[in-house]
Amino acid sequence: MEPKLEHKLTIHTMRLYKKELNIIINAALKEDVGSGDITTNLIVPRKTISKAFLLAKEDGIIAGLPVAKGVFTKLDKKIIWKSLVKEGDKVSAGTKIAQIRGSYRALLTGERTALNFLQRMSGIATAASKYIDQLSGLKTKILDTRKTVPGLRVLDKYSVKIGGGTNHRMGLYDMVMIKDNHIKVSGSITEAVRQIRKNLKRKIAIEVETTNINEVKEALNAHVDIIMLDNMSLPEMKETIALVNNRVKVEASGGIDLNSIRAVAETGVDFISVGALTHSVKALDIGMYFE
8 A cells, every 4th residue: 555645735725724724823812812912902093004014034935824814814804915925935035925904903913923823834844945955856755743833733734845845644543653662562563563454444554663674674574554764874774775675665764954864865765754844943034014
């Protein structure tokens, strides 16, 4: 069975996650606004209309425009939003990325929440793009992980996709991932896979984490779909690729960064998972300014 690693998290399918997005935005506004923006509501007249623009203050990949728009729309349904760039566009510092017109109160109240989403998502997309650039000419794909902000996984993985990366499993429910502790309680890779196949009532990809060549051989004999090489050295990866000989997909994982990723990809692995894309990403510097 060909493992399904790609989820429908693209610029054309954000609408499929409308319900999740609505929940996320509502929670973010409740957290920040609560019972009301005291300062703004006491200073700014209710009917005052204003215009503002969003500005990229450093080079990067833009992701999250629909989310930022959604924040302002929640606060003022009459907001007029105009995107000046597209999702996934590479922009330079000083580029205006969107214009907004509407309630001055709504713009001020939603500013930080909208920017928090847009900056984080653009930061993730930018990071993913940098990793992709390191793999120019190679077949290896960059995978994200489950190391996301709780409650924001849809947005984190969407942003990886916008940056050119590939989405791995969305959660614990859509793919089997047998890791060291599963193997420990089962007794062996072989037994863990046997139990999965005995009890699983649907067709789903099975991936197994391995740490040495003997475990790779056992996983191969168990006929899994993907073998993960956890913190293996480059010589061990090359030996594994020769042993596997394209019979299954191979993923490298563990401490791989921008400096080492090219060498890892050159071993011939199909995938490299990078937790840093989402667990410690640097937000892209974006500001909002009133005209």
